[in-house]
Amino acid sequence: xxxxxxxxxxxxxxxxxxxxxxxxxxxxxxxxxxxxxxxxxxxxxxxxxxxxxxxxxxxxxxxxxxxxxxxxxxxxxxxxxxxxxxxxxxxxxxxxxxxxxxxxxxxxxxxxxxxxxxxxxxxxxxxxxxxxxxxxxxxxxxxxxxxxxxxxxxxxxxxxxxxxxxxxxxxxxxxxxxxxxxxxxxxxxxxxxxxxxxxxxxxxxxxxxxxxxxxxxxxxxxxxxxxxxxxxxxxxxxxxxxxxxxxxxxxxxxxxxxxxxxxxxxxxxxxxxxxxxxxxxxxxxxxxxxxxxxxxxxxxxxxxxxxxxxxxxxxxxxxxxxxxxxxxxxxxxxxxxxxxxxxxxxxxxxxxxxxxxxxxxxxx
Numbered sequence: 544x545x546x547x548x549x550x551x552x553x554x555x556x557x558x559x560x561x562x563x564x565x566x567x568x569x570x571x572x573x574x575x576x577x578x579x580x581x582x583x584x585x586x587x588x589x590x591x592x593x594x595x596x597x598x599x600x601x602x603x604x605x606x607x608x609x610x611x612x613x614x615x616x617x618x619x620x621x622x623x624x625x626x627x628x629x630x631x632x633x634x635x636x637x638x639x640x641x642x643x644x645x646x647x648x649x650x651x652x653x654x655x656x657x658x659x660x661x662x663x664x665x666x667x668x669x670x671x672x673x674x675x676x677x678x679x680x681x682x683x684x685x686x687x688x689x690x691x692x693x694x695x696x697x698x699x700x701x702x703x704x705x706x707x708x709x710x711x712x713x714x715x716x717x718x719x720x721x722x723x724x725x726x727x728x729x730x731x732x733x734x735x736x737x738x739x740x741x742x743x744x745x746x747x748x749x750x751x752x753x754x755x756x757x758x759x760x761x762x763x764x765x766x767x768x769x770x771x772x773x774x775x776x777x778x779x780x781x782x783x784x785x786x787x788x789x790x791x792x793x794x795x796x797x798x799x800x801x802x803x804x805x806x807x808x809x810x811x812x813x814x815x816x817x818x819x820x821x822x823x824x825x826x827x828x829x830x831x832x833x834x835x836x837x838x839x840x841x842x843x844x845x846x847x848x849x850x851x852x853x854x855x856x857x858x859x860x861x862x863x864x865x866x867x868x869x870x871x872x873x874x875x876x877x878x879x880x881x882x883x884x885x886x887x888x889x890x891x892x893x894x895x896x897x898x899x900x901x902x903x904x905x906x907x
Contacts, residue, residue, distance in 0.1 A: 565589040565674040566806070566845030568737060569602070570762060573666045575615050577602035580667065581762065583847035589657065589674040591649045607646040607654035608683040617641060617688055618663055639663040639733070640808065640841055640852060643688045646680060647672075654680040660808060660843050662852045664735040665764040669850045671843050673806060732769035732855040737762040738783050740848050741799035757784030757792075757799065761848060770836055770855055772818045781821060788814035788835050790862055790870035802844040810841050817858060835859045 567585035572578040579602050582594045603614040641661045646654040656675040661668050738758040763775045787795050791813040798811040814835035818828040836858050842851035862870045
């Protein structure tokens, strides 16, 4: 028993140390410069910069690895042919979540290793960074990335970039070349949001007689209007749980609780209200008449907040109530989805069950 207790205490200590690592959230443009649009105050502890020193600058200027110029290629279309296939509705419907290790440069020029988890949507990228200052510097001459939405498929971005450049030169020689495309259309509407940390928001998951509001929305991509009837500008500082269908509020609250105790990417399926009441004076649609938008959600938290990517599955009618007024809750999964790969099927962040590098087992 004593041995088991020591083992459990050691595991808890390791988990606590993991959660106490310096972390930050950054948002950059999906362009060749990876222009930094926003960065949280956690960057000071991770790399020693004030946020205002980095905003509007090129993100890859702060990468110490010699492969720093390849970073924007992570979010670029792989080829003109791929773009045409995607635009025509073909190809995979990617969740667009990547994990990579990058050495960042401090003001003194010292490199610090960071694990970067990035969520892409529209014309921007949301990055969650976690610092590992104790790991010695090794120049990453080739940028390698893991795609969570493809069961941790490995990509060597440096080699891909060289091959793509050769294809572009051939196309230009034929007179049909065009510039690099960074905005990839997808078949399913997706949106990315940054929320304040759930612990700050004191999310309620128990029945209390009133509807919890949850963490506030700090940032969301314009594509959110393809999921719900609301503009991204109107959703700034809006409580996220007020977008969630009432029958799923407790479920999402528990999901946020899980994220607040972990830095791993977690997933859940729940329903949003198609017409949330965001602006006072707008036409109010009651919960009983409000269509539901079922979404798959991938999310991860750091000390500064939470980033989530929601992918629309379908719209459904509002659930009925029983004689006591409680919602008759139907499972979010549907037989109509059985032939599709869900995020649950695609996601694998466990080094023991994926092709992730062996070093990840002690970095996680």
